[in-house]
Amino acid sequence: MDKVPMTAxxxxxxxxxxxxxxxxxxxxxxKQIAEARExxxxxxxxxxxxxxxxxxxxxxxxxxxxxxxxxxxVIDVSKLSGKTVRFGATVKVVDxxxxxxxxxxxxxxxxxxxxxxxxxxxxxxxxALIGKTVGDTAEVTAPGGGKAYEVLAVKxx
Numbered sequence: 361m362d363k364v365p366m367t368a369x370x371x372x373x374x375x376x377x378x379x380x381x382x383x384x385x386x387x388x389x390x391k392q393i394a395e396a397r398e399x400x401x402x403x404x405x406x407x408x409x410x411x412x413x414x415x416x417x418x419x420x421x422x423x424x425x426x427x428x429x430x431x432x433x434v435i436d437v438s439k440l441s442g443k444t445v446r447f448g449a450t451v452k453v454v455d456x457x458x459x460x461x462x463x464x465x466x467x468x469x470x471x472x473x474x475x476x477x478x479x480x481x482x483x484x485x486x487x488a489l490i491g492k493t494v495g496d497t498a499e500v501t502a503p504g505g506g507k508a509y510e511v512l513a514v515k516x517x
Contacts, residue, residue: 365433371434373471378422385418389411389418445466446466446491448466450464464478466489494512
């Protein structure tokens with residue numbers, strides 16, 4: 361069982377979702393199944409089948425979240441420092457072709473969210489940036505072709 365690197369901010373939403381699924385969604389779906397059973401013939405009862413399908417999804421997600429949380433290796437980014445890009449770093453890069461600047465944080469795979477400028481340490485760009493320092497160029501092989509990014513700044517917050 362491999363540990364999964366994660367920030368405390370990335371772990372919290374997973375724990376909240378697990379709590380909600382166990383305390384609100386699971387009891388609610390059990391109640392819906394019981395009500396649907398009261399409507400008679402289960403073989404032609406669409407409400408019953410939909411509720412059972414939803415229950416299956418909820419139970420699967422609970423198992424998935426419990427697995428992720430049990431393997432989480434929570435890293436406190438505020439205690440990290442240095443000039444080398446590694447997990448938890450907030451990196452300012454510039455696209456060498458377009459001169460477009462971006463600021464990204466390197467996080468675990470379960471908390472990556474491009475809209476929030478958080479990329480996975482396992483993503484092609486994340487892997488290319490690891491170990492780089494200010495002034496280094498990270499070469500990324502992407503489906504659309506190769507890209508190069510220059511590291512402008514490395515911070516840990």
